[in-house]
Amino acid sequence: MEPIIIEGTPKTPTVKFDATEGVFEIKGRSIPENSVEFYKPLVDWLDSYKETPLTKTVVNIRLEYFNTSSSKCILDVFKKLEAIHKAKNEVEVNWYYEEDDEDMLEAGEDYESIIRVPFKMIEIVE
Amino acid sequence: MGFDIENYVTDQAKNNVILFYKGNVDSDVINHVLDTVEDKMVEINEQSKLRKKVYNVLVESLQNLYHHVDKVPEGFEDQTSEKFGMLVVQKVDNGYKIITGNFVHADNIEKLEEKIKRINRSSHEEIKELYKFILNHQRISAKGGGGLGLVDIARKTGNKLEYAFKEYNDKYSFFYLNILVDEREQI
Numbered sequence: 205m206e207p208i209i210i211e212g213t214p215k216t217p218t219v220k221f222d223a224t225e226g227v228f229e230i231k232g233r234s235i236p237e238n239s240v241e242f243y244k245p246l247v248d249w250l251d252s253y254k255e256t257p258l259t260k261t262v263v264n265i266r267l268e269y270f271n272t273s274s275s276k277c278i279l280d281v282f283k284k285l286e287a288i289h290k291a292k293n294e295v296e297v298n299w300y301y302e303e304d305d306e307d308m309l310e311a312g313e314d315y316e317s318i319i320r321v322p323f324k325m326i327e328i329v330e
Numbered sequence: 331m332g333f334d335i336e337n338y339v340t341d342q343a344k345n346n347v348i349l350f351y352k353g354n355v356d357s358d359v360i361n362h363v364l365d366t367v368e369d370k371m372v373e374i375n376e377q378s379k380l381r382k383k384v385y386n387v388l389v390e391s392l393q394n395l396y397h398h399v400d401k402v403p404e405g406f407e408d409q410t411s412e413k414f415g416m417l418v419v420q421k422v423d424n425g426y427k428i429i430t431g432n433f434v435h436a437d438n439i440e441k442l443e444e445k446i447k448r449i450n451r452s453s454h455e456e457i458k459e460l461y462k463f464i465l466n467h468q469r470i471s472a473k474g475g476g477g478l479g480l481v482d483i484a485r486k487t488g489n490k491l492e493y494a495f496k497e498y499n500d501k502y503s504f505f506y507l508n509i510l511v512d513e514r515e516q517i
Contacts (some may be wrong), residue, residue, distance in 0.1 A: 271390065
């Protein structure tokens with residue numbers, strides 16, 4: 205599978221999905237007006253990946269800001285990962301948040317409570 | 331018609347208004363407003379926790395306008411703006427005030443007011459649960475909104491949503507939302 209590599213912009217995150225390493229990363233700001241347009245290709249890509257996933261997939265989410273419209277799309281990403289996990293593959297989500305950013309920690313906890321995939325909350329200390 | 335929000339800005343003009351905008355709310359305007367307010371907060375060395383909250387609330391407020399405003403009434407001075415809105419960002423003692431204004435068609439008032447009332451009578455814990463419920467159960471609407479903006483604003487600020495509907499004519503009202511983002515400890 206071709207990897208997805210998207211450079212970040214002020215409103216959309218940097219994305220690196222590499223199927224050969226099984227390491228996926230979403231990083232930066234995700235505040236587009238039309239989040240579906242941005243996330244649909246990612247969700248579709250994960251749909252293909254879940255047919256033949258690696259035995260271990262690591263997902264690093266390192267967002268500075270995301271809007272509520274992205275929050276639904278990010279949930280769609282996690283739902284694909286949940287399906288991979290459910291098919292007896294190892295999936296690990298690392299949810300990064302800056303040390304004073306309780307809102308970002310809480311957002312990670314929201315997903316952790318909805319999605320049946322192990323989450324690790326990782327505080328970024330400057 | 332004189333808008334209250336303009337009177338407010340005139341009254342407060344010397345009182346730390348960081349930004350006043352009136353007109354079409356498109357993607358470029360949103361970018362510009364976000365950059366301006368963020369730069370200003372960095373310039374005055376605002377603590378990062380408050381800065382992030384203000385930024386988040388501003389994104390949601392602007393995108394609420396972008397996704398949900400009704401078209402302007404016939405005869406209104408600005409007929410060219412497809413998504414007409416107003417915005418004030420003001421520095422106050424413990425934080426920032428973000429005030430938005432937009433037209434709402436009479437048919438849509440009740441639903442919007444119900445939504446705000448529901449949020450305002452909920453505890454912080456209930457708002458968290460409501461957010462998770464909507465996140466998990468509601469699809470993104472045709473307009474592109476997720477139905478989460480106001481809930482998110484209430485959750486992040488920990489404050490009640492102050493609002494008013496001022497009748498413009500028999501079909502339209504002007505809706506004001508007055509959001510306080512302050513430094514007090516979250517419950």
